[in-house]
Amino acid sequence: MNIELYIERLVLDGLPLERGQGAHVQAAVEAELARLLAGDALAQAWPAGGAVPSVPAAPIQLRAGARPVEIGGQIARSVYGGIGGQA
Incomplete structure (x- = not known):
């Protein structure tokens, strides 16, 4: 796929x-999304492919002092969940 x-x-x-x-958060989002998308979980949610104009991402909860890599990872998992994946 x-x-x-x-x-x-x-x-x-x-x-x-x-x-x-911000650049570190962006890099973390990209890396975590790439990792999540490398699996086959979305094949079940999108068997014929598709496109959407927007994705409803769930809110995230940040702990005090969260590092950019943690923030980016949470954002990526929220986006991934919005497109049908299970993080």
């Missing part, structure tokens, strides 16, 4: 990020 995922915009309002950490 080939998967092409295009995220035009990811809004991260209210995250406790310092200057320059």
